[in-house]
Amino acid sequence: xxxxxxxxSNKKLDQRIIHISNMDYFFNVLKEFVNNDQFIYRGINSxxxxxxxxxxxxxxxxxxxxxxxxxxxxxxxxxxxxxNCWDFISLAQHNGISTRLIDFTSNIYVAFFFSLxxxxxxxxxxxxxxxxxNNYSSVNKAKMKPIVKNTKGDSFVSCFKSEIQSSYYSxxxxxxxxxxxxxxxxxQGLFLVPIVLTKHxxxxxxxxxxxxxxxxxxxxxxxxxxxxxxxxxxxxLMPGIENICKAINEKYGL
Numbered sequence: 326x327x328x329x330x331x332x333x334s335n336k337k338l339d340q341r342i343i344h345i346s347n348m349d350y351f352f353n354v355l356k357e358f359v360n361n362d363q364f365i366y367r368g369i370n371s372x373x374x375x376x377x378x379x380x381x382x383x384x385x386x387x388x389x390x391x392x393x394x395x396x397x398x399x400x401x402x403x404x405x406x407x408x409n410c411w412d413f414i415s416l417a418q419h420n421g422i423s424t425r426l427i428d429f430t431s432n433i434y435v436a437f438f439f440s441l442x443x444x445x446x447x448x449x450x451x452x453x454x455x456x457x458x459n460n461y462s463s464v465n466k467a468k469m470k471p472i473v474k475n476t477k478g479d480s481f482v483s484c485f486k487s488e489i490q491s492s493y494y495s496x497x498x499x500x501x502x503x504x505x506x507x508x509x510x511x512x513q514g515l516f517l518v519p520i521v522l523t524k525h526x527x528x529x530x531x532x533x534x535x536x537x538x539x540x541x542x543x544x545x546x547x548x549x550x551x552x553x554x555x556x557x558x559x560x561x562l563m564p565g566i567e568n569i570c571k572a573i574n575e576k577y578g579l
Contacts, residue, residue, distance in 0.1 A: 368440030
């Protein structure tokens, strides 16, 4: 198959869709992408999951974003610590708060796992979106003043709101968090942060990515078995006793 570099060198080409129909093709795809730090990946098993959680069910929920984060910040210091607002929003996302952040990973194995593992019905599609890091501005956390306490005028949420409203950022920004959370660490997580929080803007973001990898149903279980054999499974990627218990129950059909 044509190499990823041949594709990227031809700017006239549209988004390339790569279909995986057997294990040989799966390993060919891995060979093309693994150990290449130019790309980041999002594995999904439902089209709706390209959207941030805050607008996934209803785009109007975006109006609740800062209220939700304000309430989360009231309890945050009891459980976590953060140096700046970007670390705060990263931890909010990975603790389950609905935010505008879109999870990506620098590890294609992790993306394959999350695309394939949690099947709930027959209508899912198994896709990995591949983004080129060079297409996005990166958050410059080094220049930010640390926030050491939560006060009305100096909070993580007010700082984050100011960053989003800044004209310095355009369509989206790449956020690489500190590995201060075990889920972020083991999933090699990072985020794309859409600045304009609408489904249309997110659609454009994903349509502009150079590759989409689609796994066919017939090879799904084989790939999951392989991923498990090399250590990419729910026990490793979803740390925490609650998730381990859930994984054990699911393994035994409970």
